[in-house]
Amino acid sequence: MLNIVLARVDSRLIHGQVVTKWLQQSNANKIVVVSDELENDEFLQSIYLMAAPPNVEVVVKGNESIKDYANETHDSSDKVLFLVPDLETLNNVVNQGIVNTEVQIGGLGGGPERKNVMKNINLSERDVEILENLLAKDINVFFQAIPEESPVPIARLIEKYKKL
Numbered sequence: 001m002l003n004i005v006l007a008r009v010d011s012r013l014i015h016g017q018v019v020t021k022w023l024q025q026s027n028a029n030k031i032v033v034v035s036d037e038l039e040n041d042e043f044l045q046s047i048y049l050m051a052a053p054p055n056v057e058v059v060v061k062g063n064e065s066i067k068d069y070a071n072e073t074h075d076s077s078d079k080v081l082f083l084v085p086d087l088e089t090l091n092n093v094v095n096q097g098i099v100n101t102e103v104q105i106g107g108l109g110g111g112p113e114r115k116n117v118m119k120n121i122n123l124s125e126r127d128v129e130i131l132e133n134l135l136a137k138d139i140n141v142f143f144q145a146i147p148e149e150s151p152v153p154i155a156r157l158i159e160k161y162k163k164l
Contacts, residue, residue, distance in 0.1 A: 001033065002070050007082040007099045009090050010106035013038070014058070014083065017106070019147055021108045023146045026052045027056045028081035029056060032069075034093060035085050070098045087130045094134060095119040102140040105154060115164045120145055128158055 006026040010018065013033055022028070038045050039062035052058045057078075061069050082099065084090045086108065093099045107120040114122040121143055123131075123152055131154050134141050142151040 002054045002074060002080050003078055004082045005079045008104045008106050009084050009087060011085050011109040012107055013085055014048045019053060020050060021147050023081060026081055028079045029054055030078045031058045033060045033083045034066045034089050048156060054157055061098045063089060066093060067096045087127045091130045105143045106145055113163055117160045118143060121157060128161055
């Protein structure tokens with residue numbers, strides 16, 4: 001199994017804050033990204049790989065291939081920053097038993113049927129359903145864009161969504 005030191009939902013995946021702050025904060029030395037889009041697009045994948053520091057291995061898997069990869073034997077010194085782009089993907093890896101204790105929400109982009117509940121966080125009705133299911137499974141879900149900010153319990157953002 002993977003030694004996940006930080007599981008993060010961030011629609012931008014590998015970007016400046018992840019590389020400069022979260023890798024250091026979590027002491028991760030490996031990034032695992034779960035994205036069907038990236039797994040199937042070598043060019044886009046290469047752009048994300050270039051964004052990571054040279055001493056950090058990046059592995060890209062899709063929703064189907066992540067389970068086999070997660071169940072492989074991994075180097076015990078690997079400390080994984082586990083990234084998914086959205087809550088549907090998170091729901092998938094939770095249902096597969098890959099992530100099961102704590103999840104940090106770093107950013108969820110806007111779009112149709114989405115409401116802004118906090119800087120960088122836009123939720124849909126389906127997102128709220130997924131988040132409520134995660135909380136029911138006793139998974140600690142919180143929003144935290146950068147390490148210097150205090151974590152915000154996701155229940156507070158769900159409550160705000162329902163009032164909008």
